[in-house]
Amino acid sequence: MILHHSGRATAGRIGILATLLAEQKAITHREIEQRLPQSLQLDRVTLYRTLEWLVENGLIHKITSDDRVWRYHANHESHSHQHAHFKCTGCAQVICLDSLPTEQSWPLPTGYRFQEIELTVKGLCANCC
Amino acid sequence: MILHHSGRATAGRIGILATLLAEQKAITHREIEQRLPQSLQLDRVTLYRTLEWLVENGLIHKITSDDRVWRYHANHESHSHQHAHFKCTGCAQVICLDSLPTEQSWPLPTGYRFQEIELTVKGLCANCC
DNA sequence: ACAATGACGCAACATTGTTGCATTTGTATC
DNA sequence: GATACAAATGCAACAATGTTGCGTCATTGT
Numbered sequence: 001m002i003l004h005h006s007g008r009a010t011a012g013r014i015g016i017l018a019t020l021l022a023e024q025k026a027i028t029h030r031e032i033e034q035r036l037p038q039s040l041q042l043d044r045v046t047l048y049r050t051l052e053w054l055v056e057n058g059l060i061h062k063i064t065s066d067d068r069v070w071r072y073h074a075n076h077e078s079h080s081h082q083h084a085h086f087k088c089t090g091c092a093q094v095i096c097l098d099s100l101p102t103e104q105s106w107p108l109p110t111g112y113r114f115q116e117i118e119l120t121v122k123g124l125c126a127n128c129c
Numbered sequence: 130m131i132l133h134h135s136g137r138a139t140a141g142r143i144g145i146l147a148t149l150l151a152e153q154k155a156i157t158h159r160e161i162e163q164r165l166p167q168s169l170q171l172d173r174v175t176l177y178r179t180l181e182w183l184v185e186n187g188l189i190h191k192i193t194s195d196d197r198v199w200r201y202h203a204n205h206e207s208h209s210h211q212h213a214h215f216k217c218t219g220c221a222q223v224i225c226l227d228s229l230p231t232e233q234s235w236p237l238p239t240g241y242r243f244q245e246i247e248l249t250v251k252g253l254c255a256n257c258c
Numbered sequence: 259a260c261a262a263t264g265a266c267g268c269a270a271c272a273t274t275g276t277t278g279c280a281t282t283t284g285t286a287t288c
Numbered sequence: 289g290a291t292a293c294a295a296a297t298g299c300a301a302c303a304a305t306g307t308t309g310c311g312t313c314a315t316t317g318t
Binding site: 136137139141142171172173174175178179182197 | 275
Binding site for chain 1: 295306
């Protein structure tokens with residue numbers, strides 16, 4: 001586990017990162033809480049702060065969604081830094097897609113500056129079809 | 130005002146729709162409240178329900194955002210049904226972009242069914258540059 | 259003008275996330 | 289290994305946004 005970042009390698013951080021690494025899809029704060037082993041029961045606030053720290057240190061990324069809930073996913077190498085996401089409208093699961101969301105070929109009004117693109121494809125996953 | 134939909138043409142609905150039509154950008158529930166004339170002070174809940182009704186009847190659309198706040202915008206003809214959005218990371222304003230977010234050329238895993246695409250470009254608006 | 263049904267207002271609640279502060283714990287240093 | 293300091297944690301309270309239930313009011317078709 002590479003935790004040579006600006007902070008301490010605490011049990012909570014390691015456990016949370018391990019939980020996210022073990023998961024194929026992006027999961028919510030609540031789902032992370034449920035998946036943590038009993039030996040590692042953390043406070044809600046600590047979990048929020050730990051996730052924030054993991055995001056800041058580039059170990060995970062968080063995904064916005066239309067249900068106002070952040071979902072978190074470990075930064076696997078297989079996915080490029082910028083990638084699109086898929087959300088199932090049936091079961092609300094979110095996965096990361098490989099394809100990059102095209103270059104900045106989006107015509108912005110004059111004077112506007114491009115920074116980042118956020119793309120979510122919605123549909124039904126194999127289970128919900 | 131074309132309110133020949135499944136419901137009544139109440140002062141609240143007309144006023145809210147007029148407020149949204151007068152606005153170039155997509156605005157939040159709170160911003161709508163502030164812009165309503167003093168002659169039309171609505172309950173918070175009524176505003177939520179009215180916005181929901183306007184969305185269902187295709188007169189406005191709502192936009193998800195990373196700050197967990199819905200923004201609403203009137204359905205002008207100049208924008209196609211499906212369109213991308215731009216959010217300024219400085220002042221948090223959201224506008225609608227004309228370009229459609231490309232066709233469904235997004236490689237989903239096998240067994241997945243495409244429904245809809247949601248695209249937000251982030252950057253700085255002319256004022257915040 | 260009247261009745262029925264939809265819209266509204268109020269209160270209470272739900273969910274998600276944040277802040278302040280005291281306590282505990284990792285880590286560098288001795 | 290012991291120690292001290294800063295960082296991490298836990299607890300309580302708060303904040304923002306949105307939702308539900310229910311009684312009352314008002315628009316609309318007749």
